[in-house]
Amino acid sequence: MTNTTKPAADMAVVTISHVPGREISENLGIVFGSSVRSRSFLFDIFATFKNLFGGEVRSYTRLLEDAQQEAISRLTAQARKMDADAIVDVHFATSQVAYKAAEIFAYGTAVRLK
Structure with a gap:
């Protein structure tokens, strides 16, 4: 990850509407948070060879995992600026924003806990 803050252990990030065992006060x-990634020509050549033989294209998997982590880091950084304790109802979406460029988008609701 570059130019992002890693999620801290004290920031709860959940896909449900509450933090188990805690009450939302505000x-x-x-x-x-989002991350837009593109593939290089060389990257695509190696992936094409992998497609010929079948199986997981690990380089694409790593690319998407890195983009997801970057999106989460940016999501939590924005929540910290709001002095949030947690982010609930977190969802992910993807889209193609340009030729060979994809976005991973994470969104949720920043909350304070009692």
């Missing part, structure tokens, strides 16, 4: 609003 809804601070929507937060989001």
